[in-house]
Amino acid sequence: MVTLTINGTEYSIDADADTPLLWVLRDEVGLTGTKFGCGMGLCGACSVLLEGEITRSCVLPLSSVAGKSIVTIEGLSKDKSHPVQRAWIEESVPQCGYCQSGMILAAVALLHRTPHPTDADVDASMTNICRCGTYNRVRKAIHRAAAASAEGAPKDLEQRGRAGIG
Amino acid sequence: MQNIARRELPMVNRRDFVRAAVAIGGGLALAVDLHAQEGGPLPPRPAGLPKPPSAFVQIGDDDMITIVTPAVEMGQGGHTSMPMIIMEELGGDWQRLRVQDAPAAAVYNNPMFGQQSTVGSFSVRGWYAELRRIGAAAREMLVQTAAMQWGVPVSECSAAHSSITHRPSGRSLSFGSLAARAAQLPVPQQPALKPTDNFSLIGTSPKRVDIEDKVDGSARYGIDVRLPDMLYGAIKACPTLRGKLRSFDDSAAKQVAGYHATVALSDAVIVVAHSYWQARKALDKVKVDYDLGALATLDSAQVSQLLRAGIAEPGAVARHEGDVPTALAGATTMLEAVYEVPYLAHACMEPMNCTARVDEQGCEIWCGTQAPQAVQHAAADALGIAADRVQVHTLYLGGGFGRRGEADYAAQAATAAKAAGRPVKLIWSREEDIQHDFYRPAVAIRFRGGVDSSGQLVALDCSVATSSTPEFAARGGPAFYTGGVADTTYAIPNFRVTGVNKDIGVRFGFWRSVSDSHNPFMLEGFIDEVAHHTKQDPYRFRRSMLQSENGRRQLAVLDLIAQKAGWDRPAPGHFFGISAFQSFGSVIGTVAEVSVKDKVVTLHRVVTAIDCGTAIHLDNIRAQLEGGMVYGLSAALRGEITLEHGAVRQGNFNDYPVLMLAQMPRVDCFVVPSSAPPGGVGEPGTAPIAPALCNAIFAATGTRVRSLPLSQQGFSFAVKRI
Numbered sequence: 001m002v003t004l005t006i007n008g009t010e011y012s013i014d015a016d017a018d019t020p021l022l023w024v025l026r027d028e029v030g031l032t033g034t035k036f037g038c039g040m041g042l043c044g045a046c047s048v049l050l051e052g053e054i055t056r057s058c059v060l061p062l063s064s065v066a067g068k069s070i071v072t073i074e075g076l077s078k079d080k081s082h083p084v085q086r087a088w089i090e091e092s093v094p095q096c097g098y099c100q101s102g103m104i105l106a107a108v109a110l111l112h113r114t115p116h117p118t119d120a121d122v123d124a125s126m127t128n129i130c131r132c133g134t135y136n137r138v139r140k141a142i143h144r145a146a147a148a149s150a151e152g153a154p155k156d157l158e159q160r161g162r163a164g165i166g
Numbered sequence: 167m168q169n170i171a172r173r174e175l176p177m178v179n180r181r182d183f184v185r186a187a188v189a190i191g192g193g194l195a196l197a198v199d200l201h202a203q204e205g206g207p208l209p210p211r212p213a214g215l216p217k218p219p220s221a222f223v224q225i226g227d228d229d230m231i232t233i234v235t236p237a238v239e240m241g242q243g244g245h246t247s248m249p250m251i252i253m254e255e256l257g258g259d260w261q262r263l264r265v266q267d268a269p270a271a272a273v274y275n276n277p278m279f280g281q282q283s284t285v286g287s288f289s290v291r292g293w294y295a296e297l298r299r300i301g302a303a304a305r306e307m308l309v310q311t312a313a314m315q316w317g318v319p320v321s322e323c324s325a326a327h328s329s330i331t332h333r334p335s336g337r338s339l340s341f342g343s344l345a346a347r348a349a350q351l352p353v354p355q356q357p358a359l360k361p362t363d364n365f366s367l368i369g370t371s372p373k374r375v376d377i378e379d380k381v382d383g384s385a386r387y388g389i390d391v392r393l394p395d396m397l398y399g400a401i402k403a404c405p406t407l408r409g410k411l412r413s414f415d416d417s418a419a420k421q422v423a424g425y426h427a428t429v430a431l432s433d434a435v436i437v438v439a440h441s442y443w444q445a446r447k448a449l450d451k452v453k454v455d456y457d458l459g460a461l462a463t464l465d466s467a468q469v470s471q472l473l474r475a476g477i478a479e480p481g482a483v484a485r486h487e488g489d490v491p492t493a494l495a496g497a498t499t500m501l502e503a504v505y506e507v508p509y510l511a512h513a514c515m516e517p518m519n520c521t522a523r524v525d526e527q528g529c530e531i532w533c534g535t536q537a538p539q540a541v542q543h544a545a546a547d548a549l550g551i552a553a554d555r556v557q558v559h560t561l562y563l564g565g566g567f568g569r570r571g572e573a574d575y576a577a578q579a580a581t582a583a584k585a586a587g588r589p590v591k592l593i594w595s596r597e598e599d600i601q602h603d604f605y606r607p608a609v610a611i612r613f614r615g616g617v618d619s620s621g622q623l624v625a626l627d628c629s630v631a632t633s634s635t636p637e638f639a640a641r642g643g644p645a646f647y648t649g650g651v652a653d654t655t656y657a658i659p660n661f662r663v664t665g666v667n668k669d670i671g672v673r674f675g676f677w678r679s680v681s682d683s684h685n686p687f688m689l690e691g692f693i694d695e696v697a698h699h700t701k702q703d704p705y706r707f708r709r710s711m712l713q714s715e716n717g718r719r720q721l722a723v724l725d726l727i728a729q730k731a732g733w734d735r736p737a738p739g740h741f742f743g744i745s746a747f748q749s750f751g752s753v754i755g756t757v758a759e760v761s762v763k764d765k766v767v768t769l770h771r772v773v774t775a776i777d778c779g780t781a782i783h784l785d786n787i788r789a790q791l792e793g794g795m796v797y798g799l800s801a802a803l804r805g806e807i808t809l810e811h812g813a814v815r816q817g818n819f820n821d822y823p824v825l826m827l828a829q830m831p832r833v834d835c836f837v838v839p840s841s842a843p844p845g846g847v848g849e850p851g852t853a854p855i856a857p858a859l860c861n862a863i864f865a866a867t868g869t870r871v872r873s874l875p876l877s878q879q880g881f882s883f884a885v886k887r888i
Binding site: 094101 | 241371380383441443444447516517563567738819826
């Protein structure tokens with residue numbers, strides 16, 4: 001049995017120790033917002049925040065996250081109110097949307113590290129794959145969220161970071 | 167707005183699904199049973215009659231409007247554009263909208279081509295007239311009900327914001343309060359349509375209905391379905407294309423914790439287990455003996471050789487105007503060039519998957535699909551039961567691009583579920599997804615052009631060779647794979663297109679923009695060669711061939727993109743390439759702006775314009791232009807599927823690289839205002855970037871790229887946004 005905290009709730013997971021966290025989240029816990037895209041950590045669809053750091057969960061065995069704290073897309077807010085989610089809605093970023101859980105969390109992690117990222121910062125950090133080609137709107141939404149947070153709630157992001165939820 | 171039916175789908179059984187749907191439908195529900203599988207097939211509908219509104223619109227006494235969309239949602243906006251058309255005529259309040267996917271049923275066959283498929287950029291243009299009629303019919307029934315209640319003439323009543331208002335007195339009644347009684351009225355067969363000048367929704371950009379679900383993880387894709395008692399399946403198919411399973415040894419697989427069953431298909435093995443990870447681990451331990459099959463020695467060099475032989479063969483004539491051989495012989499200047507492109511994979515973000523439940527009553531399927539009836543029939547055929555015993559639940563697609571028009575995974579999942587005796591969610595690995603795709607074919611074209619002394623292209627001969635083509639026979643007209651060249655709008659007095667299908671045996675796939683993903687690249691490249699060779703400006707050379715009425719729309723798009731790009735004034739060290747053509751009933755054009763140093767290409771900017779007739783959702787069109795461009799650019803830069811010993815060499819995003827955010831150019835998209843009937847939007851955006859980019863590279867370097875991807879031609883790629 002492995003115990004870990006997901007979106008603030010403690011879980012005891014009974015699964016093979018080598019089960020990637022991705023499949024623990026999806027199949028054992030029932031949180032299907034984190035997606036399977038490649039199984040090799042190449043595409044980022046499986047991204048979660050592990051102790052506040054952006055991490056690809058498809059190559060992360062359960063045994064390595066014992067006692068750790070994880071935030072998935074479902075844990076960002078109860079009501080789509082996170083500044084990044086709001087920016088994503090306002091810029092109409094998603095098309096098919098399958099990559100967007102990972103994309104949003106990557107953006108959250110970027111903005112936590114770098115509250116006012118340049119385009120070069122965005123290029124370097126946002127390596128999630130999107131086959132629908134939403135990239136320019138992703139960039140625009142990140143800048144929008146950064147501006148909104150500058151006006152609104154920089155402390156909110158900081159507090160989330162300390163709590164390990166980006 | 168919430169799609170409540172979608173949220174309920176994953177954990178309910180079939181009876182609950184029907185009950186929930188009836189509850190939503192309480193109100194304007196006219197006779198037709200949406201969920202016919204419960205009681206038997208829908209009565210056959212005579213061709214040509216209007217479709218019943220009740221299959222598409224249901225208004226509850228709670229004033230919620232449930233629209234059943236005949237187009238699926240794969241990111242192209244199908245769940246938004248279809249309802250917009252109905253709601254415009256209906257006068258419904260957009261905030262009260264709920265959207266459901268259609269079940270597999272003939273009433274949802276696209277009027278334009280008679281199938282229930284979200285393909286071919288056909289949804290808006292095929293459904294536009296019919297959905298307007300449906301919305302208008304429902305509106306008239308509501309108006310009539312209100313008018314009867316008030317005792318006033320129908321002509322004094324209007325519908326807007328989900329209310330009927332009597333204009334002279336200002337009285338109003340909500341749709342919800344009228345719906346049940348309106349349902350008793352006969353359906354008007356020829357309702358009056360709104361004058362297009364009065365459109366208040368079509369042509370705007372309301373919030374897409376799926377956006378909110380897609381930012382918090384609540385959007386459900388096929389891969390997310392969870393059923394009581396469900397098991398998981400992992401699959402591996404014979405690595406060589408068209409190879410078969412001979413035998414297998416699953417003794418080691420059975421030792422893996424969670425193992426449930428091994429299911430043999432004709433060409434693949436599925437292991438079913440209690441979790442997907444356990445199924446994968448067990449599958450890896452299955453030893454399989456394959457009959458590698460007739461393609462086991464095929465490699466990409468042979469494919470190329472076959473195509474090069476094909477372009478030299480006489481071929482079926484797709485088009486012949488004038489007398490090409492004579493005109494070529496008499497031309498002042500003759501040019502010849504051969505273009506070639508490789509196989510391409512779809513690489514949808516969501517790997518192929520399907521969930522099936524089989525019992526004595528029949529079968530239920532859950533998946534993202536562009537073609538619910540194809541899924542229905544594939545599962546029925548695999549199980550040996552009648553199609554009407556198969557119920558299909560369509561969910562959001564994590565990418566379609568034509569791949570999810572196929573139903574191979576439905577047959578697999580149904581077979582696995584029947585063998586396992588429990589519901590099975592079958593998930594393909596990314597490697598299986600890339601190595602067992604339905605591929606965009608490898609194609610070559612040999613061009614021979616003849617130019618007269620005045621610089622006019624007087625003769626053009628195009629010999630097309632394809633490596634695969636769809637199974638359906640062309641219903642007359644030019645061969646399928648000559649689309650995008652045979653139907654060119656350029657006025658060329660002597661013009662011939664012939665085609666040969668070398669039919670190598672690799673499965674044909676509809677890939678976003680289909681034949682327009684390769685033929686316009688090649689034709690527009692050759693046209694550009696002719697222009698440069700005869701020292702004519704490529705933009706003005708194209709203009710000269712678009713002077714008739716037939717070329718009017720394309721000329722307008724060409725002029726627009728040249729103007730927006732600043733064609734005559736590139737920045738120092740920057741070069742332009744241009745391409746424009748008709749595509750899926752629209753006209754699309756692109757200018758690419760590059761600079762090149764030591765074969766490193768910097769793509770600064772892309773300017774794209776579309777004339778798609780009446781625009782439904784303006785922002786979505788721009789998103790489709792940009793997203794479609796990315797799909798095409800990705801392929802042009804590094805996309806190729808190669809074969810070795812009959813097997814696909816690529817397997818994941820490390821060896822089938824796709825475009826990344828850091829490689830994005832600046833993109834400016836323009837939609838030509840028009841009140842003409844709608845043209846296609848989902849696919850045209852993919853087609854013009856390859857020719858525009860390669861034409862720009864020639865302008866910058868003098869090197870003509872006639873073969874893709876660019877990475878194989880020694881070019882690499884940097885991006886700098888201006």
